[in-house]
Amino acid sequence: MPDPRRPITVALVDDYDVVLLGVAKIIDQYRDRVVVAEIDTNKPVRDDVDIVLYDSFAQPESDHHEIGALVRNPNARRVVVFTWNFHPDLIAKAREQGVRGYLSKALPARELVAALEKVHAGEFVVSEVAGRVRPANGLDWPGRGEGLTDRESEILALITQGLSNADVAAQTYLSPNTVKSYIRSVYRKIGAASRTQAVLWGVDHGFVPDHHRIDHWRGGP
Amino acid sequence: MPDPRRPITVALVDDYDVVLLGVAKIIDQYRDRVVVAEIDTNKPVRDDVDIVLYDSFAQPESDHHEIGALVRNPNARRVVVFTWNFHPDLIAKAREQGVRGYLSKALPARELVAALEKVHAGEFVVSEVAGRVRPANGLDWPGRGEGLTDRESEILALITQGLSNADVAAQTYLSPNTVKSYIRSVYRKIGAASRTQAVLWGVDHGFVPDHHRIDHWRGGP
DNA sequence: GACGCTACCCCCCCTAGGGGTGTACCGCCC
DNA sequence: GGGCGGTACACCCCTAGGGGGGGTAGCGTC
Structure with a gap:
């Protein structure tokens, strides 16, 4: 009501x-x-x-x-x-x-x-x-300050959860080719030479899923 | 003197x-x-x-x-x-x-x-x-409690630093084939389906290099 | 002596991942 | 208008990585 x-x-x-x-x-x-x-x-x-x-x-x-x-x-x-x-x-x-x-x-x-x-x-x-x-x-997203776009961030997030390119493509409704394009674009921006390095960067930059509950949020500090 | x-x-x-x-x-x-x-x-x-x-x-x-x-x-x-x-x-x-x-x-x-x-x-x-x-x-090493051998632990540690198989082989003085054998053995033990998952497991289990100085260590508690 | 474990190495095979390049469509800004 | 950045996709190529084996040697334990 x-x-x-x-x-x-x-x-x-x-x-x-x-x-x-x-x-x-x-x-x-x-x-x-x-x-x-x-x-x-x-x-x-x-x-x-x-x-x-x-x-x-x-x-x-x-x-x-x-x-x-x-x-x-x-x-x-x-x-x-x-x-x-x-x-x-x-x-x-x-x-x-x-x-x-x-x-x-x-x-x-x-x-x-x-x-x-x-x-x-x-x-x-x-x-x-x-x-x-x-x-x-x-709107905000992890890696935004480091120059990642919303989509790039999302894909790095999924990779940092251990998903394969095919998994990412399925979950985002993108073509596997597109996923690869984004991934390479991310590598260039963060300076990674491999998926492993990208994941480690992700771990250090807020791409690991959180596990909190924030009650009574009231506009922050 | x-x-x-x-x-x-x-x-x-x-x-x-x-x-x-x-x-x-x-x-x-x-x-x-x-x-x-x-x-x-x-x-x-x-x-x-x-x-x-x-x-x-x-x-x-x-x-x-x-x-x-x-x-x-x-x-x-x-x-x-x-x-x-x-x-x-x-x-x-x-x-x-x-x-x-x-x-x-x-x-x-x-x-x-x-x-x-x-x-x-x-x-x-x-x-x-x-x-x-x-x-x-x-002697102790990361992942020992989870059943990894000393060598397996060492190789997972290097992988968790972002090294490629070839890098690991060079640094450990092992053959690239041996490195791959160890990696697969680690995957089986920790239940990883990919390098990325293994790295994430490593991050959660003490395989990220530390950055401390402990002074005046005296046998611990 | 047989068995199990670990370290170490080899081969083959095959796919996932990484790199290059090009295209299209959109919206924004100068 | 033209340029730029973002999204989305295509094709190619090529290697690193993952999966399956198998093999030797040394040690410890039963």
């Missing part, structure tokens, strides 16, 4: 807290309407929240069971996917599993918050951003 | 402190004759010591300049190499660089201490252990 006087509470889910902190900062600009109640890297959602926002960074897309597990968690009223990939199949699979919103990472803060409100009000929302392919302002 | 009433002071040098702590415990059985004054992983020797004991675990053998740097350090009176590899060339190279002792890792504690005393007295000591190929009691 939406209560317009109380802000919507949201839990953020992904393996990387840099990524979630970026999202949290974006949402925090509208803290009178949406508050981030919990940030979970590799931990189940614990507090009762109105919406769980599942960030797809280096995560399985909605054709996998992870999403279903979130939907089944009684602490989460509704689950929303936050991603780049708008393949119709994925949207359909998400819907089948009970997801209530499918939002683009290109959405500016205002629209993101508006979409969350619609979901909270009971709508099923798909908000693809046509044309706008660039990440929304405020 | 050896003083029989004062125990010999020793600094231990290697990239892995598990390894050095093992050596320290061995020597500590004779603490009235030899004391471990300092344990250095990736740090130059700082205290004045009578002998620097260079453990060759996952380190360049004496054909490289690392040894020369130790000999040139004014804090170190004499440098001793502690290794498995007794190729005559390596012994010669060590001698050329100013090393005063070349001791086998198969030496039991008593003989090791005796050899250190001889070095301290001014002798050049080479103590190869014919036949006895097994590590002396008390």
Whole structure:
């Protein structure tokens, strides 16, 4: 039952807290309407929240069971996917599993918050951003400071989890050739001569999945 | 000038402190004759010591300049190499660089201490252990608890530093085929399906080189 | 003496990974 | 308009790495 006087509470889910902190900062600009109640890297959602926002960074897309597990968690009223990939199949699979919103990472803060409100009000929302392919302002990812793009970062993250190129291609819905292109581009940027060296760089630069729960996030320090 | 009433002071040098702590415990059985004054992983020797004991675990053998740097350090009176590899060339190279002792890792504690005393007295000591190929009691290495042998551990350590198989072969004086055999044996033991996974396992199990200096080690707790 | 373990080495085979280069489409900025 | 950066993909080629064997030797233990 939406209560317009109380802000919507949201839990953020992904393996990387840099990524979630970026999202949290974006949402925090509208803290009178949406508050981030919990940030979970590799931990189940614990507090009762109105919406769980599942960030797809280096995560399985909605054709996998992870999403279903979130939907089944009684602490989460509704689950929303936050991603780049708008393949119709994925949207359909998400819907089948009970997801209530499918939002683009290109959405500016205002629209993101508006979409969350619609979901909270009971709508099923798909908000693809046509044309706008660039990440929304405020998004963050590991290696961003070192000049890696969002996609490069994601692929290095998956490699740093021990996946093969084929695994990465499957999970990201990219062609194996594309994955190789990104990997080589990463090597050049970080100065790695081999996958092993890239992984070691990753370990030192925040590409190892986190395992925390941050409760009551309120805009940081 | 050896003083029989004062125990010999020793600094231990290697990239892995598990390894050095093992050596320290061995020597500590004779603490009235030899004391471990300092344990250095990736740090130059700082205290004045009578002998620097260079453990060759996952380190360049004496054909490289690392040894020369130790000999040139004014804090170190004499440098001793502690290794498995007794190729005559390596012994010669060590001698050329100013090393005063070349001791086998198969030496039991008593003989090791005796050899250190001889070095301290001014002798050049080479103590190869014919036949006895097994590590002396008390030696330790990363992954030992998980069932890796000394050699397997050493090779995983080098891989976890980003070296290629060829690099590892060159540094360990093994054939590339042998290196591959060891690697596969490690994979089986730790359950890795790829080099990347093995490296990640290594990162989690103490195979990343340390960077400490432990002063005044006195037999631990 | 047989057995098991470890170190060390060899061969073959085959795929995953690494490198080069080129293309297309998009959006942004000067 | 042109240039640049990002995404996404294609083709080629070639080597490092991974998987399967098998073999010798020395040691320790039963």
